[in-house]
Amino acid sequence: MTYKAMKYTREMLNERLIEKQQISEDDIQQIIDLHNEREDLFEWMGNLDPIQEQHRLQLSAKLLTDIEFQLQEAWKFTKGKQYHTWWYMVPHCKCPFMDNREAFGTDFAVISVDCPVHGAPTCNSE
Numbered sequence: 001m002t003y004k005a006m007k008y009t010r011e012m013l014n015e016r017l018i019e020k021q022q023i024s025e026d027d028i029q030q031i032i033d034l035h036n037e038r039e040d041l042f043e044w045m046g047n048l049d050p051i052q053e054q055h056r057l058q059l060s061a062k063l064l065t066d067i068e069f070q071l072q073e074a075w076k077f078t079k080g081k082q083y084h085t086w087w088y089m090v091p092h093c094k095c096p097f098m099d100n101r102e103a104f105g106t107d108f109a110v111i112s113v114d115c116p117v118h119g120a121p122t123c124n125s126e
Contacts, residue, residue: 003046003091005039008032021076030074038067038086046091050116057092057117064090082107093117 010028012035018028045060068084077083087093088100094115103109111118 003043005036005043008035008039017075023075027074027076031071034067034071034074038064041067042091045117048092050092054116057090061087061090061117087118090117094119 010032013028013031017023023031041060041063045057048056048060050057064086065081065084068081068086069079072079072083082105085101085104088095088097088109092115094112095118096110096112099110113119
């Protein structure tokens with residue numbers, strides 16, 4: 001799978017939400033930087049072999065969780081894993097997109113056993 005990182009800019013952010021949440025210029029830059037970090041992580045994950053490098057994919061998913069929490073904080077949202085949306089969009093993920101999208105805001109997540117990112121851990125995972 002090939003994933004090409006997109007470069008986030010201010011124009012890509014929701015201006016109404018910025019105003020509503022009273023986001024500072026420093027926080028806007030942090031949001032942009034975090035999205036670019038996520039994009040770079042997705043590109044790196046997309047270049048991994050999902051069979052040979054499953055452990056790296058799973059560790060990368062943990063990094064993504066940290067990025068999502070930081071984004072919530074920068075946007076002044078309630079921090080909670082049930083509000084994360086990027087985890088089931090990562091390269092090589094086989095978890096059902098629509099089921100997880102519909103479960104947004106709940107503690108429910110549909111994980112595919114054969115997903116190299118979220119499914120059964122590799123024998124050498126921590």
